[in-house]
Amino acid sequence: MDYEQAMGMGNDTVVRRVRHFDLEQTLDCGQCFRWRKNADGSYSGVALGRELTVGQRGGDLIFHDTAPGDFRRLWRPYFDLDRDYGAVKRALCSDSVMRRAVDFCPGMRVARQEPWEALCTFIISQNNNIPRIKGIVQRLCEGFGRLLPGGGFAFPGPERLAGLQPQDLADIRSGFRARYILDAVRLVHAGELELDTLYTLELARARESLMRVKGVGPKVAECALLYGLGRAECFPVDVWIARALEQLYPGGFPAAFAPVAGIAQQYLFHYIRHHPGDSGNSKE
DNA sequence: AGCCAGGGTCTGC
DNA sequence: GCAGACCATGGC
Numbered sequence: 001m002d003y004e005q006a007m008g009m010g011n012d013t014v015v016r017r018v019r020h021f022d023l024e025q026t027l028d029c030g031q032c033f034r035w036r037k038n039a040d041g042s043y044s045g046v047a048l049g050r051e052l053t054v055g056q057r058g059g060d061l062i063f064h065d066t067a068p069g070d071f072r073r074l075w076r077p078y079f080d081l082d083r084d085y086g087a088v089k090r091a092l093c094s095d096s097v098m099r100r101a102v103d104f105c106p107g108m109r110v111a112r113q114e115p116w117e118a119l120c121t122f123i124i125s126q127n128n129n130i131p132r133i134k135g136i137v138q139r140l141c142e143g144f145g146r147l148l149p150g151g152g153f154a155f156p157g158p159e160r161l162a163g164l165q166p167q168d169l170a171d172i173r174s175g176f177r178a179r180y181i182l183d184a185v186r187l188v189h190a191g192e193l194e195l196d197t198l199y200t201l202e203l204a205r206a207r208e209s210l211m212r213v214k215g216v217g218p219k220v221a222e223c224a225l226l227y228g229l230g231r232a233e234c235f236p237v238d239v240w241i242a243r244a245l246e247q248l249y250p251g252g253f254p255a256a257f258a259p260v261a262g263i264a265q266q267y268l269f270h271y272i273r274h275h276p277g278d279s280g281n282s283k284e
Numbered sequence: 285a286g287c288c289a290g291g292g293t294c295t296g297c
Numbered sequence: 298g299c300a301g302a303c304c305a306t307g308g309c
Contacts, residue, residue, distance in 0.1 A: 286309105288307100288308085289306100289307095289308085292303105292304090293303085293304085294302090294304105295302085296299105296302105297298105297301105
């Protein structure tokens with residue numbers, strides 16, 4: 001476990017001595033689209049149907065208006081705090097390229113988002129850029145999500161999106177992805193795609209299931225599995241990762257990293273986006 | 285102004 | 298099986 005202690009402090013929960021965790025590196029690395037940075041450096045967002053503001057001071061995390069029980073039940077798994085990132089990073093750092101990527105964002109963690117939200121947001125992500133993805137997701141939630149006590153909006157589930165017309169999704173400027181979202185809604189709402197079974201289903205079959213949705217190809221399926229279903233071995237290849245592989249791993253990505261390839265991918269994604277010219281010939 | 289974006293589908297060889 | 302046009306939209 002990557003923290004020492006979680007204790008209530010008034011209405012908040014303080015998590016002491018959290019290791020391998022940085023809010024910005026985790027919440028602004030292109031894996032989730034609903035968090036915003038506040039003026040004081042904390043982050044606010046909606047996940048798991050809840051509003052949360054979480055700050056970081058020294059080695060501690062402060063979960064505002066959160067009971068310790070809710071931290072343990074909701075946010076500890078969400079932020080993947082039960083995984084030993086020290087061990088993951090040590091393994092990855094045996095490779096010089098991965099060491100550079102990990103050193104660039106040593107506090108990045110792969111969040112465990114809800115399956116439907118991950119599937120839906122990564123359908124929206126296709127041939128799109130991150131700022132605009134965030135905008136579309138925000139309008140989707142404001143338009144169709146449940147209003148929460150703090151004024152935020154939950155991510156709308158398939159039951160809330162069932163019955164929408166393509167025009168409704170054109171209105172939030174989702175472009176050609178509107179019918180893809182609706183096809184995912186249809187399959188999930190009809191019970192023809194049971195996302196909860198994909199946590200443990202054999203990977204090849206899980207991929208096939210997801211790719212029955214129109215607009216879901218290998219990359220989006222891989223994202224849904226990695227970010228939404230906790231399948232750390234999944235390895236989404238977008239244009240950035242394709243470039244990184246081309247520039248940094250002409251001989252192929254190390255097979256030894258397979259069990260945590262998705263986490264490696266996330267370090268690499270964040271690194272290459274901030275070092276677009278890196279061709280791998282660093283002297284360090 | 286134009287290229288590009290956490291891609292996928294469809295068509296034509 | 299594989300290349301290429303096409304898809305909406307807007308960030309930069």
